[in-house]
Amino acid sequence: MSNVQDIQSTYQVCEEWVQNIQQVLYSDVKIKECVSSLAKQISEDYKNKDLLIVGCLTGAVIFYSDLMRELSIPYKSDFISVSSYGSETTSNGNVKMNKDLNIDPKNMHVLIIEDIIDTGHTLKWVKQHIQNKSPASIKTCSLLNKQERRIVDVSIDYIGFECPDEFLVGYGLDFNDHYRGLPFIGILKTDCYM
Numbered sequence: 001m002s003n004v005q006d007i008q009s010t011y012q013v014c015e016e017w018v019q020n021i022q023q024v025l026y027s028d029v030k031i032k033e034c035v036s037s038l039a040k041q042i043s044e045d046y047k048n049k050d051l052l053i054v055g056c057l058t059g060a061v062i063f064y065s066d067l068m069r070e071l072s073i074p075y076k077s078d079f080i081s082v083s084s085y086g087s088e089t090t091s092n093g094n095v096k097m098n099k100d101l102n103i104d105p106k107n108m109h110v111l112i113i114e115d116i117i118d119t120g121h122t123l124k125w126v127k128q129h130i131q132n133k134s135p136a137s138i139k140t141c142s143l144l145n146k147q148e149r150r151i152v153d154v155s156i157d158y159i160g161f162e163c164p165d166e167f168l169v170g171y172g173l174d175f176n177d178h179y180r181g182l183p184f185i186g187i188l189k190t191d192c193y194m
């Protein structure tokens with residue numbers, strides 16, 4: 001869906017935001033199917049394990065909250081918040097923690113939930129940080145993987161979509177903390193950030 005009028009007639013969302021969307025890449029329907037399928041796989045893989053799902057604030061919140069409601073096994077839930085520094089569009093590996101876990105993950109099976117992996121710096125840092133707390137295992141799940149932009153090697157165990165190297169917003173993803181509430185993931189028009 002690339003026409004602004006089509007987007008507006010399909011979704012009851014902020015008109016100002018929709019005007020800045022070049023194209024809808026993943027519709028709400030497509031995302032829902034993908035989240036359900038990931039939840040099914042995760043529920044099978046973590047049967048009879050002490051699972052702790054860790055959402056990375058802020059981008060992962062919508063994916064995290066939809067995913068957790070589709071899990072059919074018991075789990076504990078927590079959040080972590082880190083900031084990566086660099087330019088407005090690329091992190092450089094300098095990571096600062098804003099909020100640590102509330103739950104001690106020792107001997108638990110941790111699943112880190114992200115909205116997108118770009119350079120890989122953030123996930124690598126979060127993974128190492130949790131690894132230092134002696135969990136039983138750590139795996140990672142990201143709705144989107146922007147493989148083309150990877151700088152550091154980090155494994156992702158569950159991936160929703162392999163996405164193109166475009167500026168994506170919606171469903172948790174932001175530009176300058178706007179657009180997170182869009183129910184779809186779309187490509188932001190270039191003139192909004194250039």
Ligand code: PRP
Nearest residue numbers: 057058059091116117118119120121122
């Ligand atoms: C985004 C995203 C990941 C990170 C991925 O977060 O949620 O945490 O960037 O980029 P990387 O692979 O290059 O490290 P961001 O720092 O934009 O903050 P946000 O979650 O608050 O949107």
